[in-house]
Amino acid sequence: MGAVTGTDGELLLYGSYGFTGSLIARAAADAGAPLILAGRNARRLRRQAASLGFPYRVAALEDAAALAEALEGVRAVLSLAGPYSRTEGPLVDACLRAGIHYLDVSGEHATFEGLRRRSEEAAAAGVTLLPGVGFDVVPSDCLALYVAQRLPDATRLEIAVQGVAGVSRGTALTMVEAAPRGGLVRREGRLVWVPAGWRRRRIPLGDASAHAVSVPLADLVSAFHTTGIPHITTYYMGSAALGPLLRATRLLRWPPAARLWEHVAGPAVRLLRPRPSTRAQRGRALVWAEASDDTGHTAAALLRCPEPYTLTALVALDAALRVARGGVAPGYRTPALALGADYVLGFPGVERIDL
Numbered sequence: 016m017g018a019v020t021g022t023d024g025e026l027l028l029y030g031s032y033g034f035t036g037s038l039i040a041r042a043a044a045d046a047g048a049p050l051i052l053a054g055r056n057a058r059r060l061r062r063q064a065a066s067l068g069f070p071y072r073v074a075a076l077e078d079a080a081a082l083a084e085a086l087e088g089v090r091a092v093l094s095l096a097g098p099y100s101r102t103e104g105p106l107v108d109a110c111l112r113a114g115i116h117y118l119d120v121s122g123e124h125a126t127f128e129g130l131r132r133r134s135e136e137a138a139a140a141g142v143t144l145l146p147g148v149g150f151d152v153v154p155s156d157c158l159a160l161y162v163a164q165r166l167p168d169a170t171r172l173e174i175a176v177q178g179v180a181g182v183s184r185g186t187a188l189t190m191v192e193a194a195p196r197g198g199l200v201r202r203e204g205r206l207v208w209v210p211a212g213w214r215r216r217r218i219p220l221g222d223a224s225a226h227a228v229s230v231p232l233a234d235l236v237s238a239f240h241t242t243g244i245p246h247i248t249t250y251y252m253g254s255a256a257l258g259p260l261l262r263a264t265r266l267l268r269w270p271p272a273a274r275l276w277e278h279v280a281g282p283a284v285r286l287l288r289p290r291p292s293t294r295a296q297r298g299r300a301l302v303w304a305e306a307s308d309d310t311g312h313t314a315a316a317l318l319r320c321p322e323p324y325t326l327t328a329l330v331a332l333d334a335a336l337r338v339a340r341g342g343v344a345p346g347y348r349t350p351a352l353a354l355g356a357d358y359v360l361g362f363p364g365v366e367r368i369d370l
């Protein structure tokens with residue numbers, strides 16, 4: 016059974032002592048927001064709880080009884096335990112059983128799709144499922160809704176992001192998992208597999224432009240739900256080296272190469288425990304979106320944002336507290352439909368520019 020300390024609270028942060036969880040817990044402490052820390056490592060939770068003054072609960076995801084006990088008296092769970100392909104199932108099951116809202120900062124299109132399919136079940140249980148309340152996908156989802164509202168007959172949506180100057184262990188593990196799967200786009204409303212890095216283009220950013228390569232972002236699920244636009248391609252903006260690098264991952268479609276990758280890359284990330292440097296965390300990020308219709312009209316806009324992990328900590332905490340306080344209807348929700356196209360503009364350092 017899990018250890019339970021402290022009293023009931025509205026929001027439980029699962030995976031609180033990881034890199035992103037620690038940023039959110041620190042932001043909650045600074046804001047005086049109530050929080051219960053949670054995860055599977057009692058020693059790390061005890062240490063974090065002692066330094067921040069929050070109660071904590073210990074439960075492994077495999078222990079359904081401990082998990083149920085950890086969720087007692089809680090209104091919402093914000094999960095920072097990624098990669099989510101491994102953690103979301105048991106946590107969402109436990110939330111649905113207990114009637115507790117679930118949020119995460121997943122950027123994995125497959126877990127969004129999984130939650131979307133459970134929307135009716137969640138609505139019947141009075142539970143809100145709101146994945147992606149981090150840099151992925153809050154700014155891009157808000158921007159997608161904004162450009163779609165400016166061009167209501169849009170049939171195509173392109174989204175590009177830039178800004179990861181350094182990645183954390185959880186993000187790196189998620190990238191390792193995704194690499195062998197190749198690329199993905201949405202065509203005529205359906206998700207379609209394509210070769211990794213299949214499309215390159217330049218993104219016009221007003222007074223400059225950026226090189227971009229298509230990558231399968233979670234917006235392929237969320238932006239479709241938010242806007243209903245049937246053709247969606249998502250990109251990462253970066254150096255020209257990104258294209259060849261992504262295309263090299265096509266080798267991982269060959270099963271022996273994929274097995275070797277799995278045996279080398281995952282353990283290497285676990286051993287090296289990467290994290291963005293303090294300097295990287297002072298950087299900036301960009302999100303661009305363009306809607307176009309069949310007559311050649313377009314609506315495009317750009318968001319300038321703080322560095323992704325910094326923004327994630329503020330946005331995830333705010334969104335989770337809003338959901339915990341009953342501000343979002345039950346069922347599967349996307350950030351922009353739940354909180355509005357202008358929601359992201361309420362955070363310091365976020366600026367939207369019409370192009």
Ligand SMILES: NC(=O)c1ccc[n+]([C@@H]2O[C@H](COP(=O)([O-])OP(=O)(O)OC[C@H]3O[C@@H](n4cnc5c(N)ncnc54)[C@H](OP(=O)(O)O)[C@@H]3O)[C@@H](O)[C@H]2O)c1
Pocket residue numbers: 029030031032033034035036054055056075076095096097098099101102120121122147148149150151152183184185186187189323324327
């Ligand atoms: N949407 C965004 O923009 C955004 C931004 C930041 C992060 N993320 C995502 O957030 C996730 C966490 O990233 P991170 O860098 O904070 O990772 P991290 O430092 O590795 O921390 C992950 C946390 O989750 C826990 N965890 C992982 N697997 C678990 C499992 N099977 N059972 C129980 N606990 C488990 C870890 O506990 P142990 O140490 O005990 O394993 C740790 O507390 C990743 O999926 C990342 O991609 C998304």
